[in-house]
Amino acid sequence: MVIVFLRDIINEHKDFGKQIFVLAKTELIKTYKGAAIGPFWAVVKPAFTLFVYWFAFSIGIKKLGHVDVLIHDHVLSFDRFLFMLVGFIPWFFISESITKGAKEIRLNRQYVTKINFPVSTIMTFTSIARLYVHLALSLIMYVIVSLMWGTSWYNLQIFFYMPLMFLFFLFLSWSTAPMCAFSRDMENAIVSIMSGIFWLTGVIYNSYDLPAPLDKIMLFNPINFFVNGYRNAFLYNRFFFEFKTEFFIFLAEFIVLFFLGVYNYNRLRKKIPDVL
């Protein structure tokens, strides 16, 4: 069943490979054209957000200037700014992917209701556009990290975490985007939930360092997997498989999300042109 469904999605992407990248480019142009500093907004906005949070936590609440993390039975002490920076970079991509990804079919309705178009590629090309921005931000982050903390071979894990993150939230949008095209309530629900999710994720604090059983519960939040994963790669010098519980919980979630995505997309695909 799932194989048949998945084949539909793969067929939609086949022969459309080049178009996906062209459309991803137009998506970026659409977002940043018409502004004087254009693409710089992609950096300015997250930089400002980061500054505001850093200001509140390090300057405002004076005690929080440093974060202590227990890794390999050693306590590592990080400057709050560096710690937050590495957490925020995946967070920006994730929060955009969830809230915007859910709206993509509705926003691109002209492709759905006017012409014959492989609808699942809408989620792909918009995700790729976001990934371009993420790549640029990651590069800036890496420069800062290498100056403040140094580099190591562990950094290469970014090539594991980044594609996985891309896929995870692409699969999520296979469920959410068709549902949001169907019902506006779904869209509002997702936006409302996301505004709270930030505080339940270890972006500005250390999700490992919570009283039991909260530290275990936090492992079920897949966003933590990526936020901590980026820190594994750039700060903690730890491999993704070293913390097995975290990794396997995520893997299970990844598989469930994938099947749900394939199921929901195919269930709703043919109904979307009728309701949009």
Next chain:
Amino acid sequence: MSEFFENMDRVEVDMDSKPVIKFDNVCKTYTLYKSDQERFRALFIKPKHPTLHRALDHVSLEIRKGEAVGIMGDNGCGKSTLLKTVTGVNFPDEGTVEVHGMVAALLELTAGFSIDMTGRENIYLKGYILGLTDDEIKVIEERVVDFAELGDYIDQPVRTYSSGMKMRLGFAINVNISPDILVVDEALAVGDAAFKAKCKNKIREIIETGVTVLFVSHNAAQVEEICERAIYMKKGQIIFDGPTPETRLVYITDKREMQIERRKKRIAQLEKLIATSDNEEDIEAAKNVLPKHQKRLEQFEAELAQYTEDLKNYRIEKYGSADKTGFDQ
């Protein structure tokens, strides 16, 4: 459009060839949600008593390469749904649809444009969306630019275009991609008179090359000029499928019959009101409009008799008997 389509030489249709468009028992039902709550609920549980609208009701249809087929029918008869199914936007609930070849739809000319990109970039974008390669687009690029007559605006963002300019660009792209199937809506109106004439000529040119044409119109006379075959649809069903003059007669006969029915009902209502009402003013008003209705009814009945006679004569002349119809052929 009439004057442009007279005396057209069309490529002979090979009736033994494989159909390019084939509908086999196609049904399409729209679910109408009463409220946003019901729509939201429908995401998770199937609605128990949904309001359904059947837009296509067991439609079977074969169209061969080179045929020009007109589709007639009133609003809401399923024409648009049929076209959307051919262009691949809609999906049938039951039955199978086969469409072979590239479809150019002169329905949604501006669909797929990105308004922040230039006209030229949009030619490429639209080409990619239609599945063309870079080389193929390069070939048509200059033709599109020439045809659209946008001048220097071709390298300006589409958001600066007037709606007429956007339509011109859309039309230029759609007709220059060398489609196998052309879907034309009567309501198509592009730009000023001169450009309109150019569009009609282009459509005519394309039709003459022997592409398959689907032409939609309320206006039976227009269909007759372009298509040798026509389909009459009513309430999602194909009522009649045959030579255009015959279909046209069936269509207008049926339409008059319905109008006569409606008119009779209205007259009966008015007569009942006059007989039973206590309100003097109402009776007076009803008495005033009644003759008008009766006059229209007579006129419709005369027309119906004429059309029925025409249809009978057409069939005797064409098939040798009034009982035979093009549907059986």
